[in-house]
Amino acid sequence: MIPASVEKPVPxxxxxxxxxxxxxxRSTGTSAKTKTVLVGFDFGTNKSCVLAGTAGNNDIAxxxxxxxVVGYVKDGIVDGIVAGNRSILxxxxxxxxxxxxxxxxxxxxxxxxxxxxxxxxxxxIRSLADPTGTAEIRAVVGIPANATExxxxxxxxxxxxIFDRILLIPEPFLxxxxxxxxxxxxxxxxxxxxxxxxxxxxxxGTSDICLVQGYFPxxxxxxxxxxxxxxxxQILREDLNRIYPNNGLSTTKVRxxxxxxxxxxxxxxxxxxxxxxxxxxxxxxLGDVLARAGNAxxxxxxxxxxxxxxxxxxxxxxxxxxxxxxxxxGSQIKGIDTLLQKKxxxxxxxxxxxxxxxxxxxxxxxxxxxxAARAARENQWQVLLG
Amino acid sequence: MLRIKSPADGxxxxxxxxxAGLALTLNSAELPSPxxxxxxxxxxxDARRIYRRVCVLRATGKNHEAxxxxxxxxxxxxxxxxIASNNGDEExxxxxxxxxxxxxxCVLAELLAPLLAERLRAEPVxxxxxxxxxxxxxxxxEKPATPASVRPTPEKVPSIADLIDGMLSQETxxxxx
Numbered sequence: 005m006i007p008a009s010v011e012k013p014v015p016x017x018x019x020x021x022x023x024x025x026x027x028x029x030r031s032t033g034t035s036a037k038t039k040t041v042l043v044g045f046d047f048g049t050n051k052s053c054v055l056a057g058t059a060g061n062n063d064i065a066x067x068x069x070x071x072x073v074v075g076y077v078k079d080g081i082v083d084g085i086v087a088g089n090r091s092i093l094x095x096x097x098x099x100x101x102x103x104x105x106x107x108x109x110x111x112x113x114x115x116x117x118x119x120x121x122x123x124x125x126x127x128x129i130r131s132l133a134d135p136t137g138t139a140e141i142r143a144v145v146g147i148p149a150n151a152t153e154x155x156x157x158x159x160x161x162x163x164x165x166i167f168d169r170i171l172l173i174p175e176p177f178l179x180x181x182x183x184x185x186x187x188x189x190x191x192x193x194x195x196x197x198x199x200x201x202x203x204x205x206x207x208x209g210t211s212d213i214c215l216v217q218g219y220f221p222x223x224x225x226x227x228x229x230x231x232x233x234x235x236x237x238q239i240l241r242e243d244l245n246r247i248y249p250n251n252g253l254s255t256t257k258v259r260x261x262x263x264x265x266x267x268x269x270x271x272x273x274x275x276x277x278x279x280x281x282x283x284x285x286x287x288x289x290l291g292d293v294l295a296r297a298g299n300a301x302x303x304x305x306x307x308x309x310x311x312x313x314x315x316x317x318x319x320x321x322x323x324x325x326x327x328x329x330x331x332x333x334g335s336q337i338k339g340i341d342t343l344l345q346k347k348x349x350x351x352x353x354x355x356x357x358x359x360x361x362x363x364x365x366x367x368x369x370x371x372x373x374x375x376a377a378r379a380a381r382e383n384q385w386q387v388l389l390g
Numbered sequence: 391m392l393r394i395k396s397p398a399d400g401x402x403x404x405x406x407x408x409x410a411g412l413a414l415t416l417n418s419a420e421l422p423s424p425x426x427x428x429x430x431x432x433x434x435x436d437a438r439r440i441y442r443r444v445c446v447l448r449a450t451g452k453n454h455e456a457x458x459x460x461x462x463x464x465x466x467x468x469x470x471x472x473i474a475s476n477n478g479d480e481e482x483x484x485x486x487x488x489x490x491x492x493x494x495x496c497v498l499a500e501l502l503a504p505l506l507a508e509r510l511r512a513e514p515v516x517x518x519x520x521x522x523x524x525x526x527x528x529x530x531x532e533k534p535a536t537p538a539s540v541r542p543t544p545e546k547v548p549s550i551a552d553l554i555d556g557m558l559s560q561e562t563x564x565x566x567x
Contacts, residue, residue, distance in 0.1 A: 173557060181550065198553075219548065220556030379550035384558060 041134045043143040043167070044374025046175065046367075047159070048072055049111045049209030050233060050259075051333065052125075053370035056133035057378075059142075064374065066133050069366050070095035072208075074121040074128075075105030094128040099256065113230045114148035114209035115155040122162040130166050142385055143167040144373035146175040149205075149212040149226035160388055169385035173376055176203040176214030177221055179331045181372030183361055200320050201327040202312060204305060204344075205369070206334020208233040211301070213308045215316060215324070224315060227308040231301065233333050236262055239297040248288060251281050265290065267338035268298040298337055306347055313353065325353055331361035331368050433471035438484050440464040445492035 040059040046052055049072060056066040075098025077091050086093065086101055098105055110122035130141055145159060156172050163170055180197045188194040197203070198216055205212045211232045215225040241258050244251055253261075261277055273291030280286070309328075316324050325348070330341055341358045348356035361368055440463050447456035472481065548556070 171554065173554070177553075220553045220560070222560065376550055376554060380554055381551045384551065384554050 039139040041139040041141050042374060042377040043129070043133045043141055044178075044370040044372070044377055045129060045143050046146045046178070046369035046373065047111065048146075048207050048369075049109070049114055051208065051366060052129070053367050054129050054132055055367065055370045055374045057374065058139075059378075062378070067367070068132055070129070070132075071099055072109060072111055072125065073098050074108045074110060074124050075099075075101060076108065077101075077105050092124055094125060102256075112209060113234075114207065114228070115151065116158040116162060119158065119162055122158075123166065126163055126166045140168045141166070142169040142171075142377055142380075144171045144173055144178075144377040144380070146178050146369045146373055147172045148207075148210045149174045149176050149214050149221075149228040150223060151228070160386075164388045167388070169387055171376065171380060171385060173373065174212070174214065174221065174226060175207070175369045176205045176212045176226065177216060178370075178372030178376065179203050179205050179361070179368045180214075180216040180329075181375050182368035182370070183329060183331065183372070195323065195327055197327060197329065200323050201329055202309070202316075202324055204309065204328070204330045204332075204335075206232050206301070206305070206330065206332040206337075208333065211305055211308075211332075211334065213305065213312055215312050217316070217320060217324075225312065227312060229304050229308060231304040233259070233262070236266065236297045236301055239300055240293060243293040243296065244288070244290075247293065248281075251279075253279060253281070261290070262294070262297070263333075263336065265294055266298055266336070267294060268302050269295070269339045269343045271295040298340075301334065301337070302340070302343060302347075306344065309344065310348075310351070310353075313348075322354055325356040328356060328358045329361050330358065331365045333365070335360045335365050433467070433474040434480065434484055437464065437467040437471045438488055440467050441485055442488045442492060445489050449492055449496050 041056055042059050044055040046054075051069055052072045053069045054066060055064050057064045073095060075093035077086050077093065081104045083089055085104055087097075093101055093105055098107060108118050108121040110116060110118045110125050116122045131137070133143075134141055143163070145163070147156060147159065151172075151174070159172060160170065180201055180203050183197050183203075185194070189196060195201075199218045201216050203212075203214045203216055205214070209230065209232055211229045213227045213229075214221050217225070237255065237258050240262055241253070241255070244253060244258065257279065261279070265275060265277055271291050272295065274289050275291035275294060276287045277290050278285060278287050313321065313324065328344070328348075330344070334340065341360050345356055345358040348358070440459065444456050444460045444464055447453070447459065468481070
């Protein structure tokens with residue numbers, strides 16, 4: 005079996021010289037296109053989510069979670085092997101045809117690493133949101149908390165000519181907007197997460213922690229750590245290679261093992277995981293390996309979490325401690341909420357409550373982005389000019 | 391306010407109220423006596439008001455209460471109004487007008503309710519503002535027993551657009567650690 009590999013170059017990859025220099029201008033009016041499609045887009049390192057709907061109503065016409073991967077069909081593939089004889093595949097299609105394509109991950113550590121692939125991926129997202137290709141596309145795109153200006157500029161340059169107008173908003177804030185239950189706003193016992201909460205968004209490339217307290221988070225309210233799902237996969241892979249040399253497990257398989265069995269806290273031995281290596285079924289005992297990988301995440305997140313708690317005002321911190329919410333793929337790691345809450349309690353924080361956002365964690369950022377797109381004023385949109 | 395003049399020639403005129411600075415002078419030859427007028431108006435107003443409540447109860451599905459009100463309070467008011475004016479046409483017109491008003495109000499509410507709900511959802515600040523207007527008494531009564539029900543420091547949440555303004559006003563973010 006050919007191990008599936010996803011190219012993940014260092015994030016500092018340069019934008020190609022032929023990429024447009026993008027100037028940003030504030031929107032001043034509507035374009036000539038007759039239909040406007042609003043897009044909420046969570047551009048995740050491993051998984052992206054797109055929600056879209058036409059302007060003027062609250063319907064969501066498109067809701068898709070797409071693995072953030074582009075597959076370029078290899079030379080010499082016989083006609084008919086790849087459906088439609090396409091030359092580029094995206095998401096699940098690319099993964100299902102991994103033998104016949106060169107897989108490229110456009111993002112690494114939450115920022116664009118492969119600009120050409122990122123542009124191809126964004127074109128695909130556009131085609132999902134607007135199959136006719138005729139509408140004006142206004143997209144709110146999630147970015148890691150504290151993303152650098154270069155990272156923002158890279159997104160703008162890749163989006164040029166694909167999205168007509170764009171707004172880049174930090175992901176944990178969008179997660180809070182998406183998590184907010186608009187139908188319960190104003191109810192006496194409902195604490196609006198946008199008013200006072202602390203969001204921990206654990207994605208593939210970055211873990212973003214953000215104080216959300218009724219105003220747009222300032223740089224000091226956000227901490228982004230380049231340690232998340234991919235880093236856990238890396239630790240797992242290294243340990244597996246050390247303990248079970250030549251195991252031949254692909255990146256995708258290692259991730260599947262983590263997603264099915266990942267946990268934090270004390271070692272849960274024995275934890276047997278069945279895998280197929282060299283065509284034969286094997287049972288690997290991964291209790292310690294998974295604990296080490298998962299707890300490495302806690303070691304990174306916890307200091308950032310307490311740093312932000314200490315930055316909250318004394319008037320708001322008690323309520324804030326009741327409203328710590330974990331979202332993103334990392335929220336599915338077993339025991340993460342319990343362990344963080346226990347650590348906070350043990351350290352003397354006042355009655356902390358850490359919760360998991362829920363099974364819809366893949367969509368909260370995109371949902372918040374779509375809400376922001378619907379609420380944005382005309383002059384807040386940025387027009388991408390070549 | 392009603393002021394009555396009694397000229398010596400047997401005619402009289404009346405000035406009704408002075409609302410908005412407008413005084414209306416009417417010729418008594420075309421009108422019933424002022425006392426009769428007052429009485430009729432008052433009786434029909436009562437009947438009209440009660441019948442409106444009957445219609446509202448029916449429109450909200452409270453048919454039992456509507457029937458009870460119609461058979462008691464409204465029946466009494468209607469009888470009094472009939473005695474005062476004995477005008478069958480007016481009675482039919484009053485009842486039809488009230489039924490029509492309530493029907494129109496229901497249609498208007500049906501159209502407005504989803505629009506308002508949508509606006510409140512789209513503009514959380516409005517919902518928060520409404521709550522802050524209504525809340526003081528309720529908050530006082532429902533004194534938070536646990537920290538979870540304590541209202542957070544920021545009393546008023548800006549709209550999403552205002553939050554975006556806040557983001558745009560932050561010129562640059564520092565580099566990630």
